[in-house]
Amino acid sequence: MSPIERAALAFRKQLSPSLLSDGSLPVEEKFTEADFAEIARAAIAAIRDPDEKMQEAGAEVVKYVGSSESREAHRSDAANTFRFMIDALLSDG
Structure with a gap:
């Protein structure tokens, strides 16, 4: 798992109480996997x-x-x- 993927997973866990046990998101979740990756990128860019x-x-x-x-x-x-x-x-x- 890349650092971006680890950061995205951390954001998913914090922002999505309905996160499934395998780390995936339920279909009805408003954030997508790509959204979390972009949030992770934005956070890392913010601490550059x-x-x-x-x-x-x-x-x-x-x-x-x-x-x-x-x-x-x-x-x-x-x-x-x-x-x-x-x-x-x-x-x-």
Whole structure:
């Protein structure tokens, strides 16, 4: 199951109390499988830009790549890495 599919399933479970045990939707449900996938994509797109806390967390990882870089450069690298990962996730379908 792809990350988009996992996110769509999570949305289905939260928004659809009539979700069947196999994860499918009853025929009368107003949301379609495609609707949930689009909701998942929209949620992921909405978190594409990391906040300061996320940049700091990422900076802890990337600071070892180029220790001579400034703290702001580390934060920028972390933010860009996060964006690249989200873009890849969104393009994965």
